[in-house]
Amino acid sequence: MEREFDAIVIGAGPAGSTFARVFAQFGREVLLIDKRREIGTPVRCGEGLGEGEVVAQGLELPREVFSIEVEGAKIVGPNGKAIIWKDENTKGWILERKMFDKWLVEQAIKKGAKVQAFTRAIDLIKNDGKIVGVRVEKYGKEIYDIYAPLIISAEGMEAHIARKAGFNTVHNLYDVDTCYQYEMQPYDHENLIELYFGNNIAPRGYVWIFPKKDKKANVGIGIGGHLSNWEKRGKIKGAQPKLLLDKFIENNEKLKESNVLLEFGGVICVGAPLDKFVDDNFMVIGTAAKQVDPIHGGGIAMAMEAGLIAANVANKAFEKRDFSKSVLYEYEKIWRENTGKMVEKKLILRKVMENLSDDDLNHIFNVLTPSEIDKVMRGQFLEVVTKILVGRPQLVNLLNPLRMMQ
Amino acid sequence: MITVEHSGCIVCAGCAAVCPFSAIELIGNRIKVYGEKCTDCGICVKVCPADVIEIYRNVKDVKDLPEEKRKKI
Numbered sequence: 299m300e301r302e303f304d305a306i307v308i309g310a311g312p313a314g315s316t317f318a319r320v321f322a323q324f325g326r327e328v329l330l331i332d333k334r335r336e337i338g339t340p341v342r343c344g345e346g347l348g349e350g351e352v353v354a355q356g357l358e359l360p361r362e363v364f365s366i367e368v369e370g371a372k373i374v375g376p377n378g379k380a381i382i383w384k385d386e387n388t389k390g391w392i393l394e395r396k397m398f399d400k401w402l403v404e405q406a407i408k409k410g411a412k413v414q415a416f417t418r419a420i421d422l423i424k425n426d427g428k429i430v431g432v433r434v435e436k437y438g439k440e441i442y443d444i445y446a447p448l449i450i451s452a453e454g455m456e457a458h459i460a461r462k463a464g465f466n467t468v469h470n471l472y473d474v475d476t477c478y479q480y481e482m483q484p485y486d487h488e489n490l491i492e493l494y495f496g497n498n499i500a501p502r503g504y505v506w507i508f509p510k511k512d513k514k515a516n517v518g519i520g521i522g523g524h525l526s527n528w529e530k531r532g533k534i535k536g537a538q539p540k541l542l543l544d545k546f547i548e549n550n551e552k553l554k555e556s557n558v559l560l561e562f563g564g565v566i567c568v569g570a571p572l573d574k575f576v577d578d579n580f581m582v583i584g585t586a587a588k589q590v591d592p593i594h595g596g597g598i599a600m601a602m603e604a605g606l607i608a609a610n611v612a613n614k615a616f617e618k619r620d621f622s623k624s625v626l627y628e629y630e631k632i633w634r635e636n637t638g639k640m641v642e643k644k645l646i647l648r649k650v651m652e653n654l655s656d657d658d659l660n661h662i663f664n665v666l667t668p669s670e671i672d673k674v675m676r677g678q679f680l681e682v683v684t685k686i687l688v689g690r691p692q693l694v695n696l697l698n699p700l701r702m703m704q
Numbered sequence: 705m706i707t708v709e710h711s712g713c714i715v716c717a718g719c720a721a722v723c724p725f726s727a728i729e730l731i732g733n734r735i736k737v738y739g740e741k742c743t744d745c746g747i748c749v750k751v752c753p754a755d756v757i758e759i760y761r762n763v764k765d766v767k768d769l770p771e772e773k774r775k776k777i
Contacts, residue, residue, distance in 0.1 A: 335732060342716050418731065455721035458729065468724045471750055476718060478753040523722070523751050539753045563753040565718025 303329045303412070305448040305612060306432050308419045308459055310337045310403050312598045313584025314452030316355070316605030317612075318406035318413075324613045328411045329444060330403065331434060333418035338399035342564035343598075344479065344508050344518055346491055347398075348390040351599035355606060357405070363398040364391035365510040369489050373671065375663030376496030376656040383668040384490065392491070392508050392516070393598075419459050422449070429463065429579040447621050448612055450581050452605070455565060457586040465572055465582055471523040473569025475503050475595055478539040479518030481560040485552060487515060493594075494546070495659055501525045502652040505546050507553075517553060519543040520566065520595055522652065539563070566595045570645055571638065576626035583608045589633070592641060592648040593675070600637060607632050643677040646699050653696055661690045679703060705739035705763050706748060709756040719748035719757060739764050 305321060307314045310332035318330040334340075345365070352359060368391065370384030403413055416437055423431040423443055431445035451460035457467035487509030494505040502522030509515050519539050526538055547553045571588045575581060583589070584601030591600065611629040615621050654662070670682045679700040687694055706728075708719075717730040727741035728748060742764075749757045760769055 333731070340715050340733065416732075456717055456730065457721075458726055461726060469722045471722065471747060474718070474722060474751060476751050476753045477716075478714075526750055526753070538755055540755065561714055562716065563714045563718075564716040565721055565751055565753070567721075 301329075301444050303327045303444065303446040304616060305329075305450060306331065306444055306446040307450040307452055308432065309452035309454055309584075309586070310334075310413065310415070311399060311452060311454055311584060311601060312402055313586070313601035313605045314450065315399070315402040315406045316602045317450055317452060317583060317609045318411040319402070319409050320606055320609035321612055322406060322409040322411040324609075324616075325410070326613065326616060328406075329446070330406060330411055330413045331417040331419060331432075332413075332415050335416045336396075337403050337413075337415050338396035341395045341562060343395050344477075344506055344516055344595075345393045345395045345510075346390060346506075346508050346596065347393055347598050348388070348596075350387070351602050355602060359391065359398075360401065362394070363401045364393045365514075366392050366489065368392060368491055368509065370491075372488070372490045372492045373663075374492065374494045375659050376499065377660045377663070379660065379663040381663060381666060381668055381671060382490065383671045385668070385672065387672070390491075392510055419453075422459060422462050429577075432459070448579055448581070448615065450583060450608065450612075451586045452582075452584050452601070453586045455567065455585055457582070460580075460582045460586050463577060463580045465574065465577070465587075467572065467582075467586060467588075469523075469565075469567055469569070469588075473567060474523035475520035475566050475568050476523050476526045476539055476563075477518055477520040477566060477595075478543050478563040479516055479561070480543070480547075480558045481510075481562075482515050482517050482547075482553060482556045482558055484513035485509065485515035485517075485556055486513065495663075497656050497659075499546060500542060505543065514559070517543070517547065518563075519546065523565065566590060566597070568592045568595055568648060571641060575630040575633065576623050578623050578626075579621045581608050581612065581626055581629060589637070589641070592645045593651075603637060604629075604633060640677055643679075643703060646703060647674070647679070650697060650700055654693075658690065658693060658696075662686055665689055677703075705742040705744070705760055705765075705769075706737055707758050707760065707769065708735045708737060709758070710734065712754050712756040714754045716753060718751050718753065722747050722751045739766060 304326040307330045370388035374380045421433040492507040503520040505519045567588045583604040585597045589600045590597040608629045615625045720728040727738045
């Protein structure tokens, strides 16, 4: 059962299905494979998505793929001080991720992409050292080869095939957040996502409450991977994500009487993107390329963006019949010049934030305004840092990397 | 090698993502461990949000595990 395509995409998440959709639109033959039995499950995500990228790609979300629309965020400091950050640009959705992923795949199918679920890529096929296809295993038994001059890894966190192609997709503990999440009901919300910071609440991370319809909510925690399971390493008892989350819920008036409908979780990369995204006949997109926001760990919008850029570049490669890394590099160049710059800044911000004590955080929450949070998230730090230092000059060394960046 | 207590596993595949030796993989809806590739480094234990992974040092094969663990693999 051998077949040939113009491109094979491994992984039918937002990155892979966006690539398949855009690439198929050019009239190219593309095969999208996913190892899961059902695309979209299991959900391993907080399910939040801002409007920006969806609008930019001209997509219109149908009602069934999202749970509710949110207007912005409520960001809460260790001492309980809340900042409501709500403006034109903070609108977004809490998705039904399972439906959303399927819907994105359907859009690819509409444009002519071929899709195969429950098909796991097990190895690369090489000819004279050149990648020419993928060996796959279907339904857990039938093994066969598929050929294409271009292989796209949109594998997400695991990225085993990209690893085989020579990309350093292994994550170290310091650069991942380990997350645990409950779907809970009932929870009365204000159409805002809620984020709770504090070293005792979530060391190097935060607790989130993402409201969903029917008074449901995703209540989750992400903490630094190198900080988890402290108990076993003889350190502070209970620094495991689940235990910390339980503690948070116990102390939250609105949640402590609420019920858990589902437990899920995941591990997410908050480190630097891969040092290269392309090689001869091979591209890595989305979370597989570690294209994730280092501050909030969100990856859907970036994955869709990378899928779009990569598909356009791949189409050009086809026009030239040249799939060498120098041609495919255009995707990497575009990404690094735009989104990459922002990710770099946020990475430095993350590293500064993880050294702040609860007292520092309380001070920052007391002086920051919503519009300043907006600035910080856009990578404009100078003015905000100056304001923070007025009341807390001892932070000067800690915050210096942010001032240097301007 | 490591063992995964599947009854408590939330199939997030974080272990598979961080394993430097590709010794863990998510297949279908279940985590599979390749004992022969595992080096007992323990990074998966630390990252597991559900705390269901245990290390058995110097064990390379399922059949060398204690009996009660074998059943859970």
